[in-house]
Amino acid sequence: MRRSLLGIRQLPLRDSYDAVIIGGGAQGLSLAYNLAKLGYSHIAVLDKAYLASGASGRNATLVRDAFATPEWIRLFHFSLQLWESISDELECNVLFAQRGVLSVAARDETIESFKRATRTHKEMGVQSRLLDGYEIRQVVPGIAGDIKGGLLNPPGGVARHDALVWGYAAAADRLGAEIHSGTEVVGIDMQDGEVAGVRTNRGNIRTRRVVNAAGGLAAEVARMAGVELPLEAVTLEKFVTDAVKPMLNVGIISVETRCSINQTSRGEFVAGSSEPSGMAGLRATYDFLKVSARKVTQVLPALAHLTVVRQWGGLIAVTPDHAPLVGEVAEAPGLFLNVGWGGYGFMGAPAAGKLLAPWLLRGERSGIIGPFDVARYKTGHLIPESMIPVHRSI
Numbered sequence: 001m002r003r004s005l006l007g008i009r010q011l012p013l014r015d016s017y018d019a020v021i022i023g024g025g026a027q028g029l030s031l032a033y034n035l036a037k038l039g040y041s042h043i044a045v046l047d048k049a050y051l052a053s054g055a056s057g058r059n060a061t062l063v064r065d066a067f068a069t070p071e072w073i074r075l076f077h078f079s080l081q082l083w084e085s086i087s088d089e090l091e092c093n094v095l096f097a098q099r100g101v102l103s104v105a106a107r108d109e110t111i112e113s114f115k116r117a118t119r120t121h122k123e124m125g126v127q128s129r130l131l132d133g134y135e136i137r138q139v140v141p142g143i144a145g146d147i148k149g150g151l152l153n154p155p156g157g158v159a160r161h162d163a164l165v166w167g168y169a170a171a172a173d174r175l176g177a178e179i180h181s182g183t184e185v186v187g188i189d190m191q192d193g194e195v196a197g198v199r200t201n202r203g204n205i206r207t208r209r210v211v212n213a214a215g216g217l218a219a220e221v222a223r224m225a226g227v228e229l230p231l232e233a234v235t236l237e238k239f240v241t242d243a244v245k246p247m248l249n250v251g252i253i254s255v256e257t258r259c260s261i262n263q264t265s266r267g268e269f270v271a272g273s274s275e276p277s278g279m280a281g282l283r284a285t286y287d288f289l290k291v292s293a294r295k296v297t298q299v300l301p302a303l304a305h306l307t308v309v310r311q312w313g314g315l316i317a318v319t320p321d322h323a324p325l326v327g328e329v330a331e332a333p334g335l336f337l338n339v340g341w342g343g344y345g346f347m348g349a350p351a352a353g354k355l356l357a358p359w360l361l362r363g364e365r366s367g368i369i370g371p372f373d374v375a376r377y378k379t380g381h382l383i384p385e386s387m388i389p390v391h392r393s394i
């Protein structure tokens with residue numbers, strides 16, 4: 001049997017599956033792995049390009065659980081716990097380095113919000129610690145003079161983004177799920193109001209269950225089933241500098257300036273503005289570079305001396321409350337969503353796959369992922385979060 005470089009079986013596309021997952025990113029593949037682990041393996045993951053070609057292979061790789069809203073904390077705390085053993089579980093080293101993630105603040109009101117958040121963290125079992133101006137300089141010696149304090153989330157960290165995707169893909173494949181790259185879904189067939197199949201560039205497939213995990217293109221995919229979602233596709237960019245000696249051992253997030261900074265184990269800085277541009281393309285822009293240079297040097301002035309060697313963009317889909325949209329769409333039975341992850345879908349992938357698999361299979365809806373049901377846009381129970389740098393008013 002032919003196998004890809006990742007060891008994944010190269011199989012012919014069948015004309016029917018129990019479920020089809022659209023999107024071979026971290027979200028689609030985590031779900032495929034978790035479904036197959038529950039014995040539901042007559043499924044196919046279809047990706048129009050190659051695995052991790054979407055935002056899952058283009059992100060800043062930060063993982064954390066120190067948010068402010070209980071629903072967000074619960075979900076990402078569960079995910080971080082899964083991250084801790086994901087390399088063993090997938091038999092693939094995703095290089096998860098728990099070096100800590102530090103949210104920094106120059107304004108008193110931000111520090112007050114960090115104080116409130118730490119109280120919630122304590123109640124919910126999340127490890128976080130407030131740092132004053134002196135302590136923050138011990139952790140990040142070069143931090144800007146006006147930074148007054150921060151909130152350290154010690155179990156947070158960074159991981160190798162495409163390794164997570166490859167690990168899920170190989171593990172799902174071993175359990176019998178089929179993964180088909182180069183397979184674009186161009187239509188979703190509905191019969192009597194329910195999902196009946198998908199049309200692809202390689203032929204039609206009959207299926208009663210379709211999962212939309214199409215990342216930045218999720219709104220377009222939903223429209224194929226006649227469903228309009230509260231999603232906007234936007235571009236997020238980051239840059240990487242040349243390598244220098246180690247000087248930053250935590251990931252930094254600034255919700256005030258809306259940027260992130262971390263130094264890789266090879267010494268490069270991966271950083272930039274976390275404000276999405278509305279252009280919804282993959283082209284890197286000079287505007288991003290200009291704005292990012294100002295923002296990141298405002299937090300870590302020493303970066304002004306480094307050379308940017310590369311920048312890139314990735315497409316993400318954001319909801320008005322910036323929280324993901326999951327679950328079955330009431331007006332299109334058989335259509336499940338795992339979309340709208342914005343700037344947090346890499347860290348959230350382990351939890352989402354694990355919790356959505358029993359929901360899709362047996363209707364078991366856990367209290368951790370339940371609040372993110374797309375139905376919240378009908379009930380009005382939105383879940384806005386304040387401790388996020390990737391934020392767009394839409």
Ligand SMILES: Cc1cc2nc3c(=O)[nH]c(=O)nc-3n(C[C@H](O)[C@H](O)[C@H](O)COP(=O)(O)OP(=O)(O)OC[C@H]3O[C@@H](n4cnc5c(N)ncnc54)[C@H](O)[C@@H]3O)c2cc1C
Nearest residue numbers: 023025027048054055056059060062185215314345346347
């Ligand atoms: C610059 C940047 C920095 C980021 N930083 C972080 C971070 O530090 N931490 C974090 O947690 N998140 C971060 N994110 C967000 C994170 O990368 C995304 O939320 C996450 O990758 C979404 O995963 P996904 O599987 O839903 O989507 P994607 O990885 O985008 O995958 C979707 C896939 O669907 C496929 N597809 C689309 N349409 C079709 C179709 N019609 N037919 C077949 N296939 C289709 C695409 O080819 C793509 O491979 C960042 C994103 C960017 C761009």
